Amino acid sequence: MRAVVTGGMSGIGAAAATRLRADGVEVLTLDVAHGADLVADVTDPQAVRRAADEAGRVDILVNSxxxxxxNAPLWEIPFAGWERTFAVNVHGTFHTCQAFLPPMIERGWGRIVNLASIAGKDGNPNMSPYSASKAAVIGLTKSLGxxxxxxGVLVNAIAPAVIATPMNADTExxxxxxxxxxxxxxxxxxAEEVAELIAWLASDRVSFSTGAVYDISGGRATF
Known part of the structure; x- marks a missing residue:
């Protein structure tokens, strides 16, 4: 069993890679960071397809x-910042799914886990690009599921609340x-708590769930 974890060099992605390896899964990290198994920018569809070719058979895709x-009121947000947020969070998920999914369908088995956010359900003030992009990931997951x-290919999303990761360094x-x-x-x-949920959703242990959104929010989630 082989998995590709995007954003796998830090935060939730790194924790997911460690947890999947503990289950005996061969994990390839896909990241722009030095040291990744597959160095690629998820916003670049050609780079993602090259990474898919390099990876070979992939059974599990974790989009982290x-x-x-x-971080600003909507009317103060530069369009370039809005575009960049969607390019990574939404277009990146679209590109990786397109690249890695068809062979899973051909084999009749696969697992895709998309990292959304509770912000995609509730909305966070002064974080409209992030909230809207994670809502898009939820919609993509429901449709694709x-x-x-x-x-035989199951696709589900996880909606965490605040997780202690390096990404929060970019939050005001x-x-x-x-x-x-x-x-x-x-x-x-x-991150290790989220990784436990990812490991379940990436396994044979989940069999009757697809297109779903799993909250991991310390009680914040309300629906």
């Missing part, structure tokens, strides 16, 4: 690459404090 994007429902302290304060458990989650 993401950016927070600009229905398209693949009889193929006030915004970070606000969204952490919304968590009834009164703490950020840990």
């Amino acid at each position: 690459a993401g950016v927070v994007g600009p 229905k398209e693949l429902a009889t193929t 302290p006030e915004a970070l404090a606000h969204i952490t304060g919304l968590i009834p458990m009164k703490r950020p989650g840990r």
Whole structure:
């Protein structure tokens, strides 16, 4: 069994790679960071397809690459910042699914886990590009799950609340404090906690779930 984890060199992606390896899965990290097994920018469809060719057979795809994007009121956000957030969070997921999915369908088995966010369901103030992009990931997952429902390939999304990862370094302290304060458990989650859910969704242990969104939010989720 072989998995590709995008954004696999840090944060949730790195934790997922470690956890999958503990299950005996061969993991290839796909990242722009030095040291990744597959060095590619998910915003570049040609680079992603080259990475797919280099990877060979892939049974599991974890789409963890993401950016927070600009922190500001909507009317102050530069369009370039909006575009960049969607390029990574949404277009990146689209590119990797297109590149890695067809062989899974041909073999009749596969697992795709997309990292969304509770922000995609609730919306975070002063984080409209991030919130909107993660809502798009949720919609993509629901649609794709229905398209693949009889193929043996399952696709699900995870919607974390604040997780203690390096990505939060790009979040304004006030915004970070606000969204952490919304968590009834009164703490950020840990990447290792999210990785446990990813490992289940990437396995044979899940068999009757596709196009679903799994919250891991310390109680923040309301629907």
